[in-house]
Amino acid sequence: MKEKKFEWRTAISKVEPNKIIIRGYPLDEIIGKKSFGEVVYLLWMGKFPTKEEGKMINAILVSGCDHSLAAPSADATRFVASSGVPLQASVASGIIALGEYHGGSIEGCAKILQEGVKESEKQNKGLAQIADEIVQKHHLQKKRILGFGHPYHKSDPRTKKLSKLAEDLKLYKKHCKLVFEIEKSIENMLNKKIILNVDGVIAAITSDMGFPYKYGKGFYIVSRAAGLVAHAIEQEEREKPFKAIPLDQIIYDGPEEKTL
């Protein structure tokens, strides 16, 4: 379990006195020339994106930046920010909430899509057939397909915009096709409309750009961090300290009072 040789190594960046190298590029050469979205791509993919890919990354980061208080991450951050902690600590408590049910679908959906496309290529099957198989398999196992459905949005405005942008930027490829085939299969096979959500479309586009699925949640973490900073500071600036559920709104349904 333990590392045989204990060492610290990284291929991400190098620091020397008066010099910082990111994936081979001197940081001070990049500053001012590349947008933050392009540098996120550089950090994770090890090379710079094309102009189109850079635009796409920025669009994806923009799309996840905030979702008001209708998100567990923002709600957690607001409570913690009311308790008198430094900014990074309340933001971190919200970031922890970006779990399986809250942004986690990007990773999960990207995995399904990447395996689906590989399967399609290996078995020489059409994407429509692969989509049917994915829907059927999930249906039999009574599992939700990650990246589909939304508690509030029956037609997610972010989904449409991102997929349109991917098309315009010529970044709409097999994974995007597959994800929309799955949406069709759900409607045909299960006879109900479950919309592709923003997580699902990000999963498809980033897969088409070559990101391993593990990075899926990364976009959401970086993006939502910006919104959580805004929430933490708004909480501190506008509200009283120590936000807690008021006593009269808490229902206690445990054992009756008794003595030792």
Added chain:
Amino acid sequence: MKEKKFEWRTAISKVEPNKIIIRGYPLDEIIGKKSFGEVVYLLWMGKFPTKEEGKMINAILVSGCDHSLAAPSADATRFVASSGVPLQASVASGIIALGEYHGGSIEGCAKILQEGVKESEKQNKGLAQIADEIVQKHHLQKKRILGFGHPYHKSDPRTKKLSKLAEDLKLYKKHCKLVFEIEKSIENMLNKKIILNVDGVIAAITSDMGFPYKYGKGFYIVSRAAGLVAHAIEQEEREKPFKAIPLDQIIYDGPEEKTL
């Protein structure tokens, strides 16, 4: 201490079925039109930046994106990532480390600069005089001036590039002038060269752009989140699980072994 009326309110964003509004703007209108850096500005300042300000924000976010393993945040994230936790959890553990001694100077330095510029305007004092007063006050109280000095960089490449860019973009104003006056005052009064670091120059530029000092650490949180994602995934992909200091590298200097 407790809020009289318990309610949830925010001026950051609004969610309705099929609609998300960020500071008044429909999110799907912004996606693809604005870079992520510009939307960070929107979220925190409540309006869109000028083109120049947008470029500056992107440059600031780029400048803080990573600092190799020579940062407590990255080191913490690497240990936690080795323990088998979801990506957002290991990144969050590193974000918590962006404390007073690790990026915290942006906030602290911005506070000094914003108070200094206000003082200069109110008292009709020159910025050079204000700078002298700041240096003297810190010297008497034996306090470090936040935003100056660096353990590795005697001439921080990020500092130069960001201040040059602020000049080129016409965003170099009173707070930038003051911070460089302070650098001069330190040299003149204390007879030693303590360089303005990247935290200090970001503090100055964002103050000139009108950000309240509290947001200072926010730039660092969003920016470094990108680097920490890369570190967490690199740890998982390239290293064995359960990274811990090896027994033979731990010096125990507590009490001798004894019995109860």
Added chain:
Amino acid sequence: MKEKKFEWRTAISKVEPNKIIIRGYPLDEIIGKKSFGEVVYLLWMGKFPTKEEGKMINAILVSGCDHSLAAPSADATRFVASSGVPLQASVASGIIALGEYHGGSIEGCAKILQEGVKESEKQNKGLAQIADEIVQKHHLQKKRILGFGHPYHKSDPRTKKLSKLAEDLKLYKKHCKLVFEIEKSIENMLNKKIILNVDGVIAAITSDMGFPYKYGKGFYIVSRAAGLVAHAIEQEEREKPFKAIPLDQIIYDGPEEKTL
């Protein structure tokens, strides 16, 4: 700023193959012989407590174990637990909330008391006089005295019980006397009753036991961790995933909708 010699050293515990030493004692000798509260004392103070002190530590840990949903830490943990994250991650998000306004008074009050008692000894002043000075100083600076007042409890049941126990166990000494003198001074000088809360009495008792004030928050962290585990699991077991404030309970008071 950077450590000259990079090394890992600790006086807390030592691990060798097949052996673990805690502050000098073999862990397997302690297991079964000492209560957890006594071992908390050992870890932090470097020696075992007397039987009375051990009882007191257990009582203090018990007193902070939970406060229902009327605590920001529990509320944050519940939101995060609903998002699909491992147990330790949702508990950690709640622990982060144990900030300045939520348990932080133990540390702050202990500092006041420890400085007060030192002052009393050095200046040969009575504790009543010291108490008056503390109250006056806070009053002039318009600062709340940490450890006093509670949003819900006008007479905190935990306070009475803990101070009674400290008396019975002969652990009620100068810091306890001072804290109750402060309660009296508040009533006499400010003409209002602000009760000593559970944080304040813990601050006093642990100071009388010799704990540096920094450990004050530690009792709360360990104690409340137990309650937060219960909340996280209850949330997962009894509630649906993705707890978030419902749209109709969120008041948006930001700018009107507009176009780019």
Added chain:
Amino acid sequence: MKEKKFEWRTAISKVEPNKIIIRGYPLDEIIGKKSFGEVVYLLWMGKFPTKEEGKMINAILVSGCDHSLAAPSADATRFVASSGVPLQASVASGIIALGEYHGGSIEGCAKILQEGVKESEKQNKGLAQIADEIVQKHHLQKKRILGFGHPYHKSDPRTKKLSKLAEDLKLYKKHCKLVFEIEKSIENMLNKKIILNVDGVIAAITSDMGFPYKYGKGFYIVSRAAGLVAHAIEQEEREKPFKAIPLDQIIYDGPEEKTL
């Protein structure tokens, strides 16, 4: 996905003005009468333990209290504590590290044991046979059996002590028997000795005491929190701020330096 009716309910505790009820019992009645370990049992199981069970819980909490710097959680906490953050924040960053490979085996092993004992009862199979099946299944799937093996300890001193104590306290039942049958099966079937570690024995004993497996990690969280508090404060008291891996110990193996 979203909760139909948004409400806050809990069966853990109730707060009224001047009164706190934990699982039915007034908190001030418990303080001083019950050890913290017994109250942990109350919080999680909803009733008080027997005297023997209370002793066992305390022993389990003691056994996990610290493991020097040879643990990712302590290492993460030390880096974060060096960055200038409040105590609860650096402890939380370490708690996040109690993941799948670091204490996570308690939960995983308890699940295996609880399913195994149920299977044994339902199918009327002996525990030795169940153990063989578990070992074989893991072997075929090339999976490690959680709760067995340790990077440092070939004979874990905590394991022996806890299992002996469980026997003495008459708490050694089917799950304990099964876990030792598994140890034997590993030796017989795989022809190698992989020792039962402290996680595995805690999994067995707490299962015999009736804890659902989900609580397994809870013991570790509460217990290790005490050690992490000690590490965070020791780091702040004895070491310089900003602990980071020194430049000369970092191996960079990324792309060669190049220009844009």
